[in-house]
Amino acid sequence: MRDFVRFRIMLIFLGLIFGATTAAQATDLRVCADPNNLPFSNDKGEGFENKIVTLVAKDMNERVVYTWWAQRRGYVRNTLKAGLCDLWPGVASAVDMLATSRPYYRSSYVFVTRADRNLKITSYDDPQLRKLKIGVQMVGNDAMNTPPAHALARRGIIDNIRGYMLYGDYQKPNPPAAIMDAVADGDVDVAVVWGPLAGYFARKEPKPLVLALVEPAVDGAQWPMQFDISMGMRRHEPDFKERIEAILESERPKIDAILAAYHVPRTDVGEHFSVNELR
Structure with a gap:
């Protein structure tokens, strides 16, 4: 029992x-x-x-x-x-x-510029892009690169591009934000940045930045700018x-x-x- x-x-x-x-x-x-x-x-x-x-x-x-x-x-x-x-x-x-x-x-890639430059860029076909220093988020493997990188490359805009790795330096806080710092510091004249990242960090930079929607929403019927x-x-x-x-x-x-x-x-x-x- x-x-x-x-x-x-x-x-x-x-x-x-x-x-x-x-x-x-x-x-x-x-x-x-x-x-x-x-x-x-x-x-x-x-x-x-x-x-x-x-x-x-x-x-x-x-x-x-x-x-x-x-x-x-x-x-x-x-x-x-x-x-x-x-x-x-x-x-x-x-x-x-x-x-x-x-x-x-749903968000979009945006052009990021300093407010004091008054560049007003909204399209990859803007002739200013052939003369300006452009920051672009990169992945590293060209076949898998970001849509803005492909959109600029198909226009032959290559020599004035400065790539910023999408992953960034992971030893530092907020590694993808380096591209925003580059615009604020004047290292590049304009950058093409994924919207949520740009919107958040634009307000943390010491220099006023302006964001403009990349248009059209799809570039060349192949590269979407909105997701x-x-x-x-x-x-x-x-x-x-x-x-x-x-x-x-x-x-x-x-x-x-x-x-x-x-x-x-x-x-x-x-x-x-x-x-x-x-x-």
Whole structure:
């Protein structure tokens, strides 16, 4: 009889342990993020993607648990596909290596210049670009380079280009922001920068900067300058995707407010994209 009682107690104890473990797992929203990539994310939770996933997790009654990984080649393979996390909060909607939610914002590359230069560049066909020093975000492999790099190259604008690696010097804070510093410091006359990065760091530079939307939205019917941004997850998880999409829709006003607070240039809202508003 004593053995039976002890056996029952052991079962109850094991059940409590198992139940507690399962509950803990069920309350975690496991997020893949870069620890040094403002304005998107950092390990202090200061990026707008940090703020948005916190909002999503609250609606799911879950807590955010991060898998920190620098956004380099192999990022998806080493995070989502490795099963270390379940959600990538900011990825181009058209990416084909994972499933993506409906977009929650759309942004564009922008021309960045100093306000005191009054250059007013909005097109790659502006003749000024053949004489000015131009900063361009680069990936390194020409075949996989950024759309602005290809747009300038196809016009033969090559010799006056200064490349700034998209990944930057990861030993420093905010490595991709170097291209914005270059404009403010006068190292380049104009730079073509992904909108969210430009909008955020423009206000942190000592010299007033002006941002102008790159037009048209697609260059040469091949190189898009605007991208829808979604949340990414593994394929074949439709319930999780639907849950995320429902929250993104229901929390749209709060998400829009977060994006506005970080000065993300957007082309998916009814407001006119004003250069003056982006100084």
